[in-house]
Amino acid sequence: MPALTADQVKALAPDPASLKAGQGLAEARHWASLGKNEAALWGECKGSGQEPYKTRVDLSNNGTSCTCPSRKFPCKHALGLMFLAAASPVKLVDSTPPAWVAEWLEKRAAPKPAPVKKAESQSTPESRQKDAAKRAAKREKLAESGLETLSLWLKDLTRQGLAFAQNAPAAFWEQQAARLVDSQLPGAARLVREMAVGPGSQPAWAETLLLKLARLNLLILAYRKLDNLPAATQADVRSLLGWSINQDELLASTPGISDDWLVVAQTLEVDEKTGLYTQINWLWGRQGHKPAQIINFAFRTQPMDASLIPGVTLRGELVYFPGAFPLRAVFKNKQIIPAPFLPTGSPHFSAFLEAYAAALGLNPWLEVFPVVIHGLQSLPILEGLHSAPQRWLLRDSQNRVIPISAQFRSTWELFAISGGGPVTIFGLWDGFVFLPMVVWDGGRFVRL
Amino acid sequence: MTTLKQMTQSAMLGSAEDSLLVSAASTGMAELGGYMPATFEGEVTASIAESRPQMPKKAVGLLKRLVAGEFDGLLPEFLQLSAVRGTIAPPEMLPALLGLGKTDLRKLVIPVIGERGRWLAAYNPAWAYALGRDPLDAWENGLRAERIAALEQVRATQPGKAREWLQSTWEQDSLEDRALFLAVFSVGLSMDDEPFLESCLDDRRKEVRDAARGLLLRLENSRFVGRMWARVRPLVKLKSKFLGGDALELSLPEGLDLAAKRDGLGGVLLRKKMGEKANLLAQMLAFIPPALWSRDFGKPPEKIVAAGLNCEWKEPLLLGWQLAAIGVADEAWAEAIAPLWATQAEGRSLLDVDSLPALVRLMRLEKVEALVTSTIKPLIGELDDKSLLVSLLEKYNRPWTARMARMVVQSAQRQSGDFRANLPQALPGFARWMPPELADEFSQGWAAEPKGYWSGKIDEFLAILRFRNEMRENLAFH
Known part of the structure; x- marks a missing residue:
């Protein structure tokens, strides 16, 4: 099993305090015993209590468990153990796991029992179905009226003109978003909130905004004639508006796609108001050459999936959510394997742009298109002889260029890496600019 | 056909047309789907191959933590180790390392950036110091930091040539730069520099005069040191006592002439609670290499310091000696003075706390x-x-x-x-x-x-x- 690097352990820390405490515990003197084998790390950490805390790490997915009372996950003891293993693996003696480790591992390896349906003695299956249908119909109705209001709001805005949007107060967007939330359309609410960020912030903001408005309008139109659309598009429309998909049912009803999946990139956003963390992972399949997106949500102190770390390869079955151009997915089963690989992607821009056009034809609401492109070089555009570069481009093997997003922070790092010759890059294309996320320097995986 | 851009222009001020958003969607989709990348005209020269190996992966992990600000102060040690080993940093670390070059880490950064680093530096004026151009070119055309580096480089092997370079541009250089350039002379300092340094005592800028004095102090045979010793020597007598060791007898200096002012005396008080004359004495002592005392009185530093502690004017004496020992980096005198801090309550009260670290660092x-x-x-x-x-x-x-x-x-x-x-x-x-x-x-x-x-x-x-x-x-x- 590949040992985690200190960098990767750092990524698992739930907050800076845990990180610091964990680094402090990465000292053999804090541990009464330390051990490891192919599958796990374990140790007994001396704490303030009589009994040391028993800490264990499952290396197949970085799952951890500890007898300490902390609600943080992983706790500082588990982090300390992993830091210690990363820095000085010799301190962890290769041995047979003690019973408290072996039993835990066994329990984890055992297949999870199918979720037991809650016994509802009061109602018959028929009446439950009826209730569900009633609730669904009620939600449809709510959505219809919510979208009706949204449609009027869009008309008003186009009548007033986009210039108005530039100076609109935050409440202008926020109120409409809140109304959509009330109508149980959180997806549509997000699309409205994201419009508030654009105006005035960049040169092409008005075009971007018009396109966003147009796409939202298209979404309303699509919902109105949902029944006439292909099933995959129906799924796109509903999930974009905010209907969620029952993952358990999805996993049970859909065959998975087996492959080795490289976690290429990860972003983490936190909603300050609610404390909700949204983790977006981008994966790439070794055989299928296909991207997948895995989104995880968690509130503070709740565990995120610890096996999803950029640079790690997972072998397992993945199920895509239904859609015309499926991207979002969920794992049916997976295991970390020590076999990173260089993904196969597009040889040049025209190949990827063709694929993008096709994807857009399938799903006109596609916001970002994940892509691996080979043979790229980054180029600084200098405006004067003694000035620093103003803009950055990517050039492919056919001497074509596309602009790099102004949001991209690591322009110099990318330039330094690609200065030696053409490189392979993974990133997101939004139709206007490219946001690089990972570059392979030779075979070396470098996060940007 | 109308483009999305044209539609946006008409949409800016508002449109009553209901179909605006519908047509914007189809036009927008068509434009996104039909994106044509431009063709690039021009060339970027690729970096040449590295002759040295990249540092091991684990070392890169450590370097990342240091650059991110962990273990403040350990970065120089890391860079030195890497330079000795002959390894270079991976390319993604180069921008952060080159960015450190504003500080005195510059010299440590250059050995670890490799060919790629030098290639990269050409694209950002702030990193010009790492270009590795010919020292004369750098001296004549570079910015301040690069010029200092070039001067240092030449000074290390050809001190006279460095002096000539400095003198050749002295009149054009800004007053701020002069003092910084002069500081480079602490390497390879010799009596050959004395005439030029002596002339710097008449410079318009205080920083230049101070820097020149600091250098002249380290030349025992300089006219400057000679003048200073001539002012102090007549005031001192070493008396051997039957009991309690030697004692220094001292009279305080009287007044200041123009020459003394030119030599930097009579400026700001070194220590407020000492009198004016005592301050003047301490100022003079600070400009005399302590080795002259040992030689003149034929006694080791410990003995002279002990005698000084028996003197009525021990306060200016100790202060002056401390500053002079730091000024010329005299190990033996530092070792005679610094331990007083840890071992002797009275000696401790006489020492200058601010410059104590510089004194302690001199100890073997x-x-x-x-x-x-x-x-x-x-x-x-x-x-x-x-x-x-x-x-x-x-x-x-x-x-x-x-x-x-x-x-x-x-x-x-x-x-x-x-x-x-x-x-x-x-x-x-x-x-x-x-x-x-x-x-x-x-x-x-x-x-x-x-x-x-x-x-x-x-x-x-x-x-x-x-x-x-x-x-x-x-x-x-x-």
């Missing part, structure tokens, strides 16, 4: 170790907070011997069950200078449950030591 390791040995006597004299040795060691900031490290750590371990104020605080700082291979040894032997500050500070101490050990292991020759 064996002298510091001897001081530690004589102070730490298990259970009788520990390295605890009553001992000023801790504060002296904190100022030393140079590598320790294993023996000294063991003495200090073992003393700390004997006390880690007690509450002590400044010893636990000082431990993490000591970890920067102890031999890092002792990390494992030092992680054993602490009290089971250290009290007060101890626990956190021991962790910090061990973490620094371990990190340095990792640096060494990952950058060592295998």
Whole structure:
């Protein structure tokens, strides 16, 4: 099993305090015993209590468990153990796991029992179905009226003109978003909130905004004639508006796609108001050459999936959510394997742009298109002889260029890496600019 | 056909047309789907191949943590180790490393950036110092930092040539730059520089005059030192006493002439609570190499310092000697003065606290170790907070011997069950200078449950030591 690097352990820390405490515990003197084998790390950490805390790490997915009372996950003891293993693996003696480790591992390896349906003695299956249908119909109705209001709001805005949007107060967007939330359309609410960020912030903001408005309008139109659309598009429309998909049912009803999946990139956003963390992972399949997106949500102190770390390869079955151009997915089963690989992607821009056009034809609401492109070089555009570069481009093997997003922070790092010759890059294309996320320097995986 | 851009223009001021958004969607989709990348005209020269290997992966991980601000102060040690090993940093680290070049880390950064780093530096004016151009070109066309580097480079092997370069542009250089350039002369300093430095005493800028004095002080045969010694020598008598050793007898200087003012005397008071004349004496002493005293009176520094402590004007004497010992980096005199801080209450009160670290740093390791040995006597004299040795060691900031490290750590371990104020605080700082291979040894032997500050500070101490050990292991020759 590949040992985690200190960098990767750092990524698992739930907050800076845990990180610091964990680094402090990465000292053999804090541990009464330390051990490891192919599958796990374990140790007994001396704490303030009589009994040391028993800490264990499952290396197949970085799952951890500890007898300490902390609600943080992983706790500082588990982090300390992993830091210690990363820095000085010799301190962890290769041995047979003690019973408290072996039993835990066994329990984890055992297949999870199918979720037991809650016994509802009061109602018959028929009446439950009826209730569900009633609730669904009620939600449809709510959505219809919510979208009706949204449609009027869009008309008003186009009548007033986009210039108005530039100076609109935050409440202008926020109120409409809140109304959509009330109508149980959180997806549509997000699309409205994201419009508030654009105006005035960049040169092409008005075009971007018009396109966003147009796409939202298209979404309303699509919902109105949902029944006439292909099933995959129906799924796109509903999930974009905010209907969620029952993952358990999805996993049970859909065959998975087996492959080795490289976690290429990860972003983490936190909603300050609610404390909700949204983790977006981008994966790439070794055989299928296909991207997948895995989104995880968690509130503070709740565990995120610890096996999803950029640079790690997972072998397992993945199920895509239904859609015309499926991207979002969920794992049916997976295991970390020590076999990173260089993904196969597009040889040049025209190949990827063709694929993008096709994807857009399938799903006109596609916001970002994940892509691996080979043979790229980054180029600084200098405006004067003694000035620093103003803009950055990517050039492919056919001497074509596309602009790099102004949001991209690591322009110099990318330039330094690609200065030696053409490189392979993974990133997101939004139709206007490219946001690089990972570059392979030779075979070396470098996060940007 | 209307483009999305044209539609946007008409949409800016509002449109009553209901179909606007519908047509914007289809036009927008068509434009996104039909995106045509431009063709690039022009060439970017690729970097040439590296002749040296990249540092090991684990070392890169450590470097990342240092650059991110962890273990403040260990970056220079890392860069030195990497330079000695002959390895270079991976390309993604180069922008951060080149960005460090604004500080005095510049010289340490250049050896680890490799060909790629030099290639990259050409694209950002702020990194020009790393271009590695010909020193004369850099001196004549570079910005300040690059010019200083070029001057330093030439000065190291051809001091006279560096002086000629400096003199050739002296009149055009800004007054700020002059003092910075002059500081480069501390390398390869000789009497050949004396005439030029003497002329700098008439410079318009105070910083230039101060820098020139600092250099002339280090030339015992300079006219400047000669004038200063001639002012002081007549005021001093060394009297041998039957009991209690020697004593210096001293009369204070009277008044200032124009020549004395030109030599920098009579400016700001060195110490407010001393009188004007005592201050003047201390100023004069600060511009006399202490070695002249030892030679003139035929006695070692310790004896003269002891005699000075018996003098009525011991305060200006000690202060002047301290500053002079720092000014010329005189080890023997530093070793005679600095230990007073840890061993003698009266001597301590006479020393200048602000410049004490500079004095302590001059001491040779064996002298510091001897001081530690004589102070730490298990259970009788520990390295605890009553001992000023801790504060002296904190100022030393140079590598320790294993023996000294063991003495200090073992003393700390004997006390880690007690509450002590400044010893636990000082431990993490000591970890920067102890031999890092002792990390494992030092992680054993602490009290089971250290009290007060101890626990956190021991962790910090061990973490620094371990990190340095990792640096060494990952950058060592295998």
